[in-house]
Amino acid sequence: MATVAQLPARGSGSVGQFFALLPGIALLAVIGYAGKLTELAIASFGKSHHIALPNIEYVLWAIVYGLLIGNLIGLPAIFKPGVDTYDFWLKLGIVFEGARFLLGDVFRLGLTTLLFTAFVLFFSIIFMTWCGRYFGLSPKLTSLLAIGSSICGVSAIIAAKGAIDAEDDDVSYAIGAILALGAFSLIAFPFIGHLLHMSDQAYGLWAGLAVDNTAEATAAGALYSDVAAKFAILAKTTRNATIGFVVLGYAIYWARKSGKEVTGDFAHNANFLWQKFPKFVLGFLLLSLLATLNVFSAAEIKDLANLSRWAFLLTFAGVGLRTNIRQLTRQGWKPLLVGALGEFAIAGVTLALILLVAPHLNP
């Protein structure tokens, strides 16, 4: 299982907690920057020797270096608190990305994404439920896999755990399956995108709609192109925003099924939705609004976009470091198989939708 949040030991105080983060953050920066240097070195080598080498983005190198260090050497405890901040850098990078969008585009593409998400969710629930029954998985594990693959991976599964009262083992299996498939998508998505000669926008929307974890969706987009990453982030952020509604729906379903009284109290449900809502989306929208109101000049927007790239550089190093291949292979084949079948089906259906709609979307 991937390393998941471990805060510094309590009692060490805020300053102590802050300093405990520094070694891990420095490691993320070193690995990410090594990825960037590798990309530049390969490009420079090809140029000076007049060889047409493929441009392999720093994203892939950062993830590969992280994977090698995390799995071959292991991560010393001193680095763990800082490495776990990769999630923060991801959200920070996404908020900065807001400045690259006009609010009108956000709502137009966001609406398209929402319609796709609703369709994918509907499809995913039916398909996963059928697959789960066929392979004899527990109903709650099936629900977790459906939530994870249709909305947003690990965050959605964690959010759903308490809401549907799932077993710890089921949660562990579902997260393992989603992470393993997320790692696979980093290879498969750019390959298919290039094979089909997809436009940056169409590919980005596809990656944002079909890759489960936000970090992997961003990486899958960035592996294709910078513009594709921008659209992958928009689609994924829109998907993330629906997490509360889906988890609430499942919570009501499971409460009814187990004979508990379900309250229809609006205030209670609204509070639940707010709790589960990813707040960084508000920051993304706010920066998009400021950019739309011409608060930033073109040079300032470029600065913000570059800040976003630096934040993602730390994120991608963290994606590699937290992926523990040995633990991913220990989780049993059934959840992985059901997850994989669901992912392939969702990726295929989403791809067909995108290819159908892409010609009608303005770049």
Place this chain on the structure above:
Amino acid sequence: MEHFNEKHMLLKKLNSDWWAVIVALFAAALVRLHLMPHVIW
């Protein structure tokens, strides 16, 4: 499995969500007020 303690994770998630917004807005203000040198990539 203690890593997946929901309350612990959600608290962290909420915190990092808001921190990301605060840090990004602060950095955007610095960029807008030209208090930060040009960010190169």
